[in-house]
Amino acid sequence: METDLVTNSRVGVLRRVRAATGRASDGVAARVGWDGIAREYRRRGTLEREGVLALLEDRLRDYDARVFRVVGEDVGQSVAERLVERGVRRMVVPVGLPAAWMSASAAVEYVVDEGLSSEELDGVDGVMTGATLAIAETGTFVLQGVAGQGRRAATLVPDYHLCVVRAEDVVETVPEAMGRLQGTAGLATTFVSGPSATADIEMTRIKGVHGPQFLDVLLIV
Amino acid sequence: MSGAGLDPKTAPTFPMAAKAMMGDVQLRKNVRHATDVIQEKRARVVSEMPDWQELREAGKQIRRHTMEHLDFYLEEFEANCTRAGGVVHWARDAEEARRIVIGLVKASGSDEVIKIKSMTTEEIQLNSALEAAGIHPYETDLAELIIQLGADRPSHIVVPALHKNREQIREIFQREMNLPELGGRPEDLADAARMFLREKFLRVKTAVSGANFLIAETGGVCVVESEGNGRMCLTLPETLITIAGIDKVLPRFQDLEVMLQLLPRSATGERMNPYNSIWTGVDGASAGDGLRDGARDGLRDGPRVFHVVLMDNARTEILADDEGRQTLNCIRCGACQNVCPVYRQTGGHAYGSVYAGPIGAILTPQLQEMHHAQSLPYASSLCGACYEVCPVKINIPEVLIHLRNKVVKQNTAGVAGLFDVEAGAMKAMALIFRSERRFRAAQRLGRIAERPLVRRDAQGEGWIGWLPGLLGGWTQARDLGEMPKETFRDWWERRGENGN
Ligand code: SF4
Numbered sequence: 060m061e062t063d064l065v066t067n068s069r070v071g072v073l074r075r076v077r078a079a080t081g082r083a084s085d086g087v088a089a090r091v092g093w094d095g096i097a098r099e100y101r102r103r104g105t106l107e108r109e110g111v112l113a114l115l116e117d118r119l120r121d122y123d124a125r126v127f128r129v130v131g132e133d134v135g136q137s138v139a140e141r142l143v144e145r146g147v148r149r150m151v152v153p154v155g156l157p158a159a160w161m162s163a164s165a166a167v168e169y170v171v172d173e174g175l176s177s178e179e180l181d182g183v184d185g186v187m188t189g190a191t192l193a194i195a196e197t198g199t200f201v202l203q204g205v206a207g208q209g210r211r212a213a214t215l216v217p218d219y220h221l222c223v224v225r226a227e228d229v230v231e232t233v234p235e236a237m238g239r240l241q242g243t244a245g246l247a248t249t250f251v252s253g254p255s256a257t258a259d260i261e262m263t264r265i266k267g268v269h270g271p272q273f274l275d276v277l278l279i280v
Numbered sequence: 281m282s283g284a285g286l287d288p289k290t291a292p293t294f295p296m297a298a299k300a301m302m303g304d305v306q307l308r309k310n311v312r313h314a315t316d317v318i319q320e321k322r323a324r325v326v327s328e329m330p331d332w333q334e335l336r337e338a339g340k341q342i343r344r345h346t347m348e349h350l351d352f353y354l355e356e357f358e359a360n361c362t363r364a365g366g367v368v369h370w371a372r373d374a375e376e377a378r379r380i381v382i383g384l385v386k387a388s389g390s391d392e393v394i395k396i397k398s399m400t401t402e403e404i405q406l407n408s409a410l411e412a413a414g415i416h417p418y419e420t421d422l423a424e425l426i427i428q429l430g431a432d433r434p435s436h437i438v439v440p441a442l443h444k445n446r447e448q449i450r451e452i453f454q455r456e457m458n459l460p461e462l463g464g465r466p467e468d469l470a471d472a473a474r475m476f477l478r479e480k481f482l483r484v485k486t487a488v489s490g491a492n493f494l495i496a497e498t499g500g501v502c503v504v505e506s507e508g509n510g511r512m513c514l515t516l517p518e519t520l521i522t523i524a525g526i527d528k529v530l531p532r533f534q535d536l537e538v539m540l541q542l543l544p545r546s547a548t549g550e551r552m553n554p555y556n557s558i559w560t561g562v563d564g565a566s567a568g569d570g571l572r573d574g575a576r577d578g579l580r581d582g583p584r585v586f587h588v589v590l591m592d593n594a595r596t597e598i599l600a601d602d603e604g605r606q607t608l609n610c611i612r613c614g615a616c617q618n619v620c621p622v623y624r625q626t627g628g629h630a631y632g633s634v635y636a637g638p639i640g641a642i643l644t645p646q647l648q649e650m651h652h653a654q655s656l657p658y659a660s661s662l663c664g665a666c667y668e669v670c671p672v673k674i675n676i677p678e679v680l681i682h683l684r685n686k687v688v689k690q691n692t693a694g695v696a697g698l699f700d701v702e703a704g705a706m707k708a709m710a711l712i713f714r715s716e717r718r719f720r721a722a723q724r725l726g727r728i729a730e731r732p733l734v735r736r737d738a739q740g741e742g743w744i745g746w747l748p749g750l751l752g753g754w755t756q757a758r759d760l761g762e763m764p765k766e767t768f769r770d771w772w773e774r775r776g777e778n779g780n
Contacts, residue, residue, distance in 0.1 A: 068370040072526065072592045075372075076351045079600035084352035092349060093531050096341045100334040100538070118551065174580070177482045177516050197552035204563075210581035211515045211557070215508060233552075237537035244498045244533040245364065247563075247581055250540075250556035255508035258548065259423040259439060260466040261310075261446050262317040268422060268470050269477065270508020270555065 102238075104196070104231025111195045111231045112278065118198025122253025123266055124274040131279055134223060135162040138187065141275050142167050145219055147184040151175065153209025156189065160223055172213045180212060185219030186271075191243075192228040194236045197252060200224055200276070201236065204247040211247055220271040222251075226280045287405065288648050291632025293655040298622075298630040307443050311435070311627045314442035315618040321549025322615060322669075329545070338538045340673040343609035346529055347599060353496040353529045354590060360499025361588055364561020371591040374404035380589050381406060381488065381521055382413045388519035388585065390415075390486040396503065396510045397421035398490025399437050399612060400523055402634035403647070404593065406488070417488070418480050420509035422473050429456040435628025435636060438547045438614035443627050477509065487513035487583070491524035492611070493539060494588070497532040500560040501588065504543060506553045514557050520583040526590050527608040539611060542671035546613035562586045594647045603682040607642050609672045614639075616666035616676060622659055631656060638666035642679045650683070650690055657683035 077083050106114060116126045129137045139162030142150065149168045152161065161169050170183060189207040193200040200222055202208045214220055230236050240248065255270030266272050291297065326332055346353055358368045369384075371377035385393055393410065395401065395417050407417045407428070419428040423441035427434055430452040434440030441449070450464050453472050462472055489510070493502040501522055503510050514520060530539065536558075544553045562584060598604050617623045617637030628636030632653060633644040641656040657680050660666075666676040 068372050068376060071372050072370050072590070072596070073351050073354065075592060075596035076354065076526070076599065079596045080348060080350065084349040086352060086356075089349040089352045089531070092345050096338060096345055098334075098338050098538075100331040100338055100541075122554075181478075181482060194552070199552045204581055211511060212581060215511045215515060233541050234537040237534055237540075241533060244495075244500065244558075245560045247560070248558040249511065250552060250558075252550070252552040252554050254554065255506070256554050257422050257470060257507045258317075259421075259426070259441060260449060260469055262314050262439075262442075263466040265466050265470045268474055268507040268509070269420070269481070269512055 100234070101232060102234040104235065106195075106231055108226075111229055112226060112280070114231065115193055115195035115198065115229055116278070118195065119253070119276055122198050123256075124198070124253050124276055126276045126278060128278045128280050132159075134160045134277060134279060137277055138162045138221065138223075139164050139167075141221055141277075142185070145185065145273060145275070147219060149183040149185075150221075151180065151183045151186040151213050151217060153188055153207060153213060155206025155209075156187065157207065160187065160189075172209055174210075175213070177212060177216060180216035183217050185221060185273075186213050186217045187221040187223070188214055190222055190224045190228065191248075192230060192236055192239055193224045194233055195229055195231045197233060199236075199250050199252040201240065202249045202251060203240075203243060205243075211249055214249070214251070215270050218267065218271055219273045219275075220251075220254075221275045221277065223277045223279065226278060229278075288633045288644050288653040291653075294630055294632065294653075294659045295655060297632060298626040298659070304627070306445070306448075307627050308625065310443050310445050312624055314436075314439060315624055318439070318549050318614075319618050322546060322618070323549075325545045325549055325551055328551075329541070335538055335541055336671055336673050339542050339611075339671055340609065342530065342535050342538060343611075343672050344606070346531055347527075347605060347608055349531075350526065350529065350599065353531055354526055356496040357494050357499055357529055358590075360497070361494075361501075361561065362499070364499050365563060366499065366561045366586045366588055369587060369589045371589055371593070374591075374593050377404050377523060377589055377591045377593065378406060378409040381523060382409060382415065384519070384521050384587050385410070385415050385486055385488075386413070388486040390484065390519070392416045392418065392480075392484045393486045393488050393521075394418050394420050394480055394484045394513050394517065395424070395487070396489040396505065396513045397424045397440065398488070398523065399434075399634055400490045400525055400591065401488065402434060404523075404591070406523075418477070418484065420477050420481070420513060421505070422470065422507060422509075425473055425477070426452060429453070433629055434634055436614055436617055437612050437635060437637075437639070438617075443629075477512075481509075481512040481516055485517050486519045487517040487521070489513055489520065489522045491522050491528050491588075492543070493536065494524055494529045494590075495533050495536070495558075496529055498560050500533070500558050502536065502556060502558045504540075504553055504556050506548070506555065508555060511555055511557055514559065515582050517583055519585040519587075521587045521589065523589040523591060525595055526592055527595050527610075543611055543613055546615040546669065546671040594649055597649055598646045601646070604642070604646055604679055606674050607639075607646060607679055609674050610639055610643065611672060612639075613671055615669040615671065619665045619669050621661060621663060621665070631659065638676045638680075639674075642676055642683060645683055645687075650686055654687045654691075657681075657687060 119126050127137055151170050151172050153172050190200040191203045254266045254272055254274040255268050256264055256266050257268045258264050361368055369380050371380055410417045419425050426441040426449050435443045449469055454460055454462050457476050459472055491501045492504045544550045598607055616639050620638050623637040631640045633640050635643045641659045645653045645656050660680050662677045664677050
């Protein structure tokens, strides 16, 4: 009985769609139609390398994130400085985060997230991750469910997020980013542009409503 | 707890409600301020984009293409979502959608749900249905929380509480969260909401969300938000129930490159809003990411049970209408609301529907299959500003005129061509207006004749929703204000006689 209803709704909706469009569509026609969509917008950026990085920094700062450039071997040192500035003692890190990024400091305890509960995540001061890529034009970095970036919950519950981005993973435009993400489109993917924010109260921008309030980005050049 | 939903079936007609709203000076001030701020931000970030018009054109073509092949993309989405561990349900109408969601919540074993702002759940008045079923919904978007705690109704599709200012919000929070000492800075209010909701995020095991986009190619779902409340609902609970209109489909993952440029800039005037979440099925991680199985275990993330409800609710009626169809291209950015002179004067509630402004004026009557909300296609000056800002180039004025014709046709039972009542009424009016004697006689006659027809609204203003005979065409689509007790001429003459 219940199954009947379920199938009926499915069949019913699809039948109504087909009646409305006047035919049943098929994959071939859809493909041809999709290929014919005019896409005359910019696919590639025009800036040279340094310009792209500068744009990313500018856009991230515009969204109240702090940005620091570091060279590869100094990441650990820079991380240590950030954690002192932010007063962070306990830091969650995802499985697979490069060990060299975790500064050897007695003042900070690193907790590897192997499935921490929400309450446990709520009890730490911050989280550090890498990123799949960053988009300069919008001041965005993209996190996915892979080693070094970890679970969505881990970058959400703690109040501070430190994200490490490699310069070679920075693209200028959104289409360039989507092109790179196509291969792993099935992964849980989060676009982050600045700390959590709301403008629901008289359009005043307020940081850190439910997600992290503080965001630092280290750019490895 | 939550306010009565906006139901076009029972809402007063637009002119009647608008008149009442025009008297609310505070509301108009709040709406004007908020829409001014968003418009200014929008204009700035749109002008940064040299290819904005090309993006709009692509957006329009993607949406139009999707509608042409909607059955194919819906089935493709269903297959891919199912393969990734999601469960897809179909709902023909609001009633069925509510029944499915309530059943799923009950099956999850929870009598509470956390909710992400979703106009689709507002459209089907899900909250009151949940409560009637003994399930308590918590809205988690700050604006929706303000609305829910204040037993209010949304007035804008992107910023639903923009009609409230900070003092009004503070009063609501003080009372409903029991915080007599609460400060009045926006930060204080946001902190209060954070405290109030965090406990719920960590405790409640079932969530209900809407969707901005469903991606047919991957079976993925995309939600765009700012506060992180969306991510909380999508990530922490054990069961996630997503409800989406069948119009939310996008053919391919790549199409997001267009939508994710158009939507945030149009909606909130941001280059990208703080968070976009895309998830596919239930796992979070996937095979083929080059990880050992052991490493992947630590990445399992998000709900263990994921449902998507694909809802029609009159969308196929709109799809079947060649001229009305473009309404389905809407990506709910709200830009047309912010720019609309009518919306800016009346606020959202006057539209008697969760979809306010120009998009509401075309969407609501069609969702109601033109049987309710017939005054909405007239709630526009046809200035064209909405068309200009629409990121997917919906020609709203064109659809408005199309719907006006439909209203007239429907109300004249399809014989409008032979005997157009409205045109007849206009001719009679023209005759009357041409002669002063006839005009005065008509006024006197009108005041006597209208008496039994006048309804009083909450403000004591009189409105006429039905006129007999030839004049009937006029009131089929709009309400008429009652005639003044005394005409200006009568008053002038009396004033002259009395010498004051
Ligand atoms: S009609 Fe266009 S401008 Fe209005 S909400 Fe929809 S997409 Fe935005």
